[in-house]
Amino acid sequence: MESNKNFVLGVFDDEDVLLHAVESVRGKGVKIHEVYSPFPVHGLDEVLGYKRTRLPIAAFLFGMTGTSLALIMQIWMLGFDWPMIIGGKNFASLPPFIPVTFELTVLLSALGMVATFLIVSDMKPYKWPQQFDLRSTDDKHIMAIDLANNKLDKSAIGAILKESGAQEVNDKNF
Amino acid sequence: MIAEEKYEFSATAKKNIMILGVLGIVLFIAGVFMAMNSGGHGEEHASAIVTSKLVASADQEAAAGHEAAAEGEHHGSPVWLKRIYTSLWQNNVFFTGLGIIGLFFVAIQYAAQAGWSAPIKRIPLAMAHWIPIAGVLMLVLWFVVKADIFHWTHHDLYEEGGAGYDRIIAGKSGFFFWPLEAGGFPIFYVLRMVVFFGLWYMFFVWIKKEMLAEDINGGTAHWTKARSLSAIFLVIFAVSSSIAAWDWVMSIDTHWFSTMMGWYVFASWWVTGLAFITLVVANLKDKGYLKMVNSNHLHDLGKFVFAFSIFWTYIWFSQFLLIYYANIPEETVYFVTRIANSPYSWIFYTNLFLNFVLPFLLLMTRDAKRHMSMLKVVCPIVIVGHWFDFFNMVTPGVMKHDGGFGLLEVGLAMIFMAAFLFVTLSALAKVPLVAKNHPMMEESMNHHI
Numbered sequence: 039m040e041s042n043k044n045f046v047l048g049v050f051d052d053e054d055v056l057l058h059a060v061e062s063v064r065g066k067g068v069k070i071h072e073v074y075s076p077f078p079v080h081g082l083d084e085v086l087g088y089k090r091t092r093l094p095i096a097a098f099l100f101g102m103t104g105t106s107l108a109l110i111m112q113i114w115m116l117g118f119d120w121p122m123i124i125g126g127k128n129f130a131s132l133p134p135f136i137p138v139t140f141e142l143t144v145l146l147s148a149l150g151m152v153a154t155f156l157i158v159s160d161m162k163p164y165k166w167p168q169q170f171d172l173r174s175t176d177d178k179h180i181m182a183i184d185l186a187n188n189k190l191d192k193s194a195i196g197a198i199l200k201e202s203g204a205q206e207v208n209d210k211n212f
Numbered sequence: 213m214i215a216e217e218k219y220e221f222s223a224t225a226k227k228n229i230m231i232l233g234v235l236g237i238v239l240f241i242a243g244v245f246m247a248m249n250s251g252g253h254g255e256e257h258a259s260a261i262v263t264s265k266l267v268a269s270a271d272q273e274a275a276a277g278h279e280a281a282a283e284g285e286h287h288g289s290p291v292w293l294k295r296i297y298t299s300l301w302q303n304n305v306f307f308t309g310l311g312i313i314g315l316f317f318v319a320i321q322y323a324a325q326a327g328w329s330a331p332i333k334r335i336p337l338a339m340a341h342w343i344p345i346a347g348v349l350m351l352v353l354w355f356v357v358k359a360d361i362f363h364w365t366h367h368d369l370y371e372e373g374g375a376g377y378d379r380i381i382a383g384k385s386g387f388f389f390w391p392l393e394a395g396g397f398p399i400f401y402v403l404r405m406v407v408f409f410g411l412w413y414m415f416f417v418w419i420k421k422e423m424l425a426e427d428i429n430g431g432t433a434h435w436t437k438a439r440s441l442s443a444i445f446l447v448i449f450a451v452s453s454s455i456a457a458w459d460w461v462m463s464i465d466t467h468w469f470s471t472m473m474g475w476y477v478f479a480s481w482w483v484t485g486l487a488f489i490t491l492v493v494a495n496l497k498d499k500g501y502l503k504m505v506n507s508n509h510l511h512d513l514g515k516f517v518f519a520f521s522i523f524w525t526y527i528w529f530s531q532f533l534l535i536y537y538a539n540i541p542e543e544t545v546y547f548v549t550r551i552a553n554s555p556y557s558w559i560f561y562t563n564l565f566l567n568f569v570l571p572f573l574l575l576m577t578r579d580a581k582r583h584m585s586m587l588k589v590v591c592p593i594v595i596v597g598h599w600f601d602f603f604n605m606v607t608p609g610v611m612k613h614d615g616g617f618g619l620l621e622v623g624l625a626m627i628f629m630a631a632f633l634f635v636t637l638s639a640l641a642k643v644p645l646v647a648k649n650h651p652m653m654e655e656s657m658n659h660h661i
Contacts, residue, residue: 080660081660090578094577094578098576125537125538125539126539127537133529133532133533133536133537134533134536134537136529136533137533
C-alpha cells in the first residue's frame with residue numbers, strides 16, 4: 039500500500055524521562071507531532087510549547103447567547119405574546135426570570151463547549167482515530183514525529199530519540 | 213527543605229495601621245458632631261406611618277400600630293447615639309466573622325486533608341486571634357446597646373393585656389428568655405453568646421496548639437489530632453454560626469424571620485474572610501515573604517473568592533426571590549424598608565454590584581486569578597462590599613428612617629479595621645510564617661493546576 043504519512047515513534051516508559059526527552063528533542067529543532075500518554079502528565083503541555091486553549095472564550099460567548107436567549111424568550115412570552123398577571127407582579131418582571139436565565143446560560147455554555155471541543159479536536163461520528171501504538175492506552179508514552187514536517191531523515195531522528203532515552207524507536211505509516 | 217520564614221511586623225506597617233486608626237477616630241468624632249447637629253426627629257413619625265401602611269394583614273396591623281405607638285412614646289437614646297450603637301454592633305458582628313472564618317478556613321483545610329494550603333495556614337490562624345477580643349466586645353456591647361438595637365428586650369411587649377403587648381414577639385419569647393420569665397433577663401440568649409465564643413475560642417486554642425507543636429516535634433500525630441479537632445469544630449460551627457446569625461442579626465427585626473438568614477450571614481462572613489486571607493497573602497508576597505507560594509496557590513485562593521462570591525449571590529437571591537414571589541406582607545417589609553428608603557436603597561444595589569457583578573466579571577478569567585494585580589483590586593472590593601452588606605442587615609431594623617451613612621460609620625469601620633489588622637499581624641509575627649514540619653508541605657510545593 040502506498041503510504042503518504044510517515045511517522046517515527048519514540049516509546050517511553052517513564053514520564054520524567056519523557057518530559058526531558060521532549061525538551062531535548064525540541065531543543066534539537068525536531069518538531070513533535072503529538073505525544074500520547076495513558077494518564078495526564080503534569081507539565082507536558084508546557085514543554086511541548088502548547089498555547090492555552092481558547093475554549094473558555096467559546097464558553098463565555100455561548101453562555102452570553104444563553105443569557106440573551108432566555109431573557110428575550112421570557113420577556114416576549116410573558117410581556118408581549120401572552121401577558122398574564124401572576125402574583126400581582128409586572129408582566130415582564132426580572133427576578134422570576136433569573137432561574138430560567140441561569141439554567142439556559144449554563145446549558146448553552148456546556149453544550150456549546152462540548153460541540154466546540156468535538157469540532158476543534160476533529161472528532162465526529164464514524165471517524166476512526168489514528169492509533170500510533172496501542173500501548174499508549176496501557177503503560178507506555180508515545181512520542182510521534184511527522185517526517186513530512188522535519189528536514190532530518192528517519193535515522194537521524196531515531197538517533198536523537200534513542201539518545202534522549204526512548205526505549206524503542208518504531209516506524210508508523212498511514 | 214524550606215528556608216525558615218518569620219514575619220516581621222515592621223515599624224512602617226505599625227505606623228500605617230496607627231494612621232488608619234487615628235484617621236478613623238478623627239472621622240468618627242467629626243461624624244458624631246455632624247450627626248448631633250442634624251437631628252432628624254421630624255421624619256421618625258412619618259416613617260412609622262409608612263411602615264404601617266405597607267403592612268396589610270390583621271395581625272401585623274396591630275403589631276405595627278404598637279410599634280408606631282412605642283416609637284412615639286419613648287424614643288430611647290438620641291438619634292446620633294443610636295447611630296453609634298448600630299455602627300458599633302454592625303462592625304463587631306462583621307469583624308467577629310473575619311476572626312471566626314480564620315479558624316473555619318484552617319478547620320476546612322484539615323478536614324478536607326488539603327495539601328495546597330499548607331504554607332498559608334498561619335494567616336487564617338492569626339486572624340482567629342480576634343475571636344476572644346470580639347467575644348468580650350460583643351458581650352459588653354450587648355448590655356450597652358440592647359435597649360436601642362434589640363426591640364425584643366423591652367419588657368412591656370410581654371405583658372398580656374398591657375398597651376405594649378405584642379402577640380408575635382411574645383410568641384418568640386422562649387428563644388430569648390427560657391427558662392426564666394419572659395421580659396426579664398434573657399438568660400438563654402446571653403448564655404448562647406458566651407457558649408459560642410467559649411467553644412470557638414477553645415477549639416482555636418486546641419488547634420493552634422497542635423499546629424505549633426508540629427513545628428517542634430514533626431511527624432503526623434499532630435496533624436491527625438488537628439484534623440479530628442477540626443472535624444468536631446466544623447459540626448459545632450455549622451450549628452453555632454447559624455444560631456449566632458439569628459441572635460445577632462435577625463433578632464433586630466424581631467417580627468421578621470427568614471430561614472435563609474443563617475446561611476446568608478455565613479456566606480457573607482466566609483467570602484469576606486477568603487478575600488482577606490488572599491489580600492494578606494498577596495501583600496506578604498509583595499514584601500518578599502512566602503517564597504514557596506506561587507501562582508498555583510494564588511489561583512486556588514482566587515477561585516475561592518470567585519466561587520463564594522457567586523455562592524453568596526445564590527443565597528441572597530434565594531432569600532429575595534421567595535419573599536418577592538410569595539409577597540407575604542410580614543416578609544416583604546424587610547425588603548421594602550431596604551429598597552424604598554435612603555441610604556439603604558443605594559446600598560442595597562451597590563451591595564449586589566460590589567459583591568456579585570464586579571468579582572464575577574473581574575475574576576472570571578484564569579489569568580485574573582493567577583496574578584496578584586487583579587486579586588489586589590477585587591479582594592478590597594469584596595471586603596468593603598460585604599461591610600455594606602452587614603450595614604444593610606443591621607441598620608434599617610434599628611434606625612428606620614433616621615439611618616445615615618457618613619463619616620461616623622466610615623470612621624468606626626476604619627478603627628475596627630486598624631484594630632483587627634494590628635491583632636492579626638502581631639499574632640502572625642509571633643510564630644513561624646510557614647509551618648516547619650507540615651506533612652503536606654512537599655505536596656504543596658509541587659502543587660500544579
